[in-house]
Amino acid sequence: MLKYILLFYSTVVFCQNTTVLYELKKKCNDISIGAVVDKKYYKGYTTLVENKGEYPLQGKLNLKVNSNFPLPYSFICGNSDQSFKPSALFTVSKEKLRFKLDSIEMFMPVLPLKDKSSVLLDDQYKFNASFSKLLNIFYNKEEDNLKLESLLVEYSKENCDSYMLFWTLVQHFQFRGFREAYFQSFKNLSPKIRNSEYGKMFYNDLINSLSLSEKSKFPDLQFQNKAILSSLGKSYTLVEFWFSHCKPCLEEIPVYKKIYSKYKNKGFEMFSISTDRSQDIKKWKEVIREEKMDWSQLLDENGIESKKYSINTFPTTFILDSNGYIIKKNVSSKELEKFLEKNLK
Missing domain, CATH: 3.40.30.10 (Glutaredoxin)
Structure with missing residues (x-):
């Protein structure tokens, strides 16, 4: 079913603004980095595939990041049968990132090698430690989703500057539709995030989707x-x-x-x-x-x-x-x- 979910987009861009170094021990037919939310949030990026068939896979992926606002990506492990497994999302700005991965499993949190001077990486570590396996939007049971929603609201109250939280809200909204918890969590985010061009796009999507929530009247299409x-x-x-x-x-x-x-x-x-x-x-x-x-x-x-x-x-x-x-x-x-x-x- 995953290949039919329209969340991944690819655009080849020959520009190097940031570099992602990786080492992967588990076998993949190929490895790439892909977008995890609607393409309107990206101004151009590359998902450059390297090192097919050699293990451990090692190399670098060049991403064009046209914004100082961190953007969400996922490692994608391509299999020989043309299926694929995405990792959990991670955020990328213009700083160099280094990953050492034992495997890529469906929405497994992916953590770069820690850099104490990086606020962005601190955000990723803290967020993933708080939510663990609840980030699996494809296979969570309804009780897991309700637990996740409750945790998102609580997390937003103490972590209003979390880009990981913001992009997780965007991703889950695009997959599951409007949830009151997503709206409440977004409102708790800092003005820096809410008033950014990305925050405004997401807010407009939330408002438009209210007409498609249960007990609402269906739009006059x-x-x-x-x-x-x-x-x-x-x-x-x-x-x-x-x-x-x-x-x-x-x-x-x-x-x-x-x-x-x-x-x-x-x-x-x-x-x-x-x-x-x-x-x-x-x-x-x-x-x-x-x-x-x-x-x-x-x-x-x-x-x-x-x-x-x-x-x-x-x-x-x-x-x-x-x-x-x-x-x-x-x-x-x-x-x-x-x-x-x-x-x-």
Whole structure:
């Protein structure tokens, strides 16, 4: 599923502003450094891959950092089967960093060799020591997420200048959507961070996403001259954001077909909104035709509207009531079926 989560971007830039030295003992097909939040937060960077196939891997990765504000990155271990494992995020400014890694595991905290004169590195050590394995946004259970949220708020009260905290809020928000804990933690950060260009971008995303939180009214989106809210009328409506090359999305289609067939005459409707790129529209139409998806199919070409509401992971789903209010967010097809069984007799 990881390769379908749109959090990693690559841009080749031939400029050396900072150097990351590393030594990795665990086998990887290749090693690189990648971005971990939306590309709008980066003004240009490189993910230069080096030393394929030799162990221990040693070398340097050159990053272009166009801002004095530290930016978040992750080590990415590429495997021979084209899968990959990202480390936890770390922050990079214009100072040289040195890492010695025993392995790269999913969101394992990565610590540079300590430099007592570096406030940035002190922030990384303190933050990782406080949160340990709770930073795994892909596989945390809900109780782990709730524990993490509580800790983030408490940590923000005593560590208002933490760049690690700020970027963790951005990353988790982009994956999980709006949470009150993210908003409270952000408000506790120092004006230096909140009023930066990055802080302002994140604040705008938080505010825009409020319209997609549970109990809020779904935004009045319109695609191909069809408005979602004015098309409601049945007891419950599922709105799904997806795209044609999204494997988890495609895996849900057979179940959705059964659910729609069973409940469409009992007060249930569906809208699938594709965020496919312009060059993939033909593929989108093929999937609809081949899978015989006979509910409403809409296109948000290149995800322009979806991005405004920080919909970055797929599929993203919403159950709406007949008035357009969000009852549940990010339900699986199995959860949807249980919900309809209970509420549509």
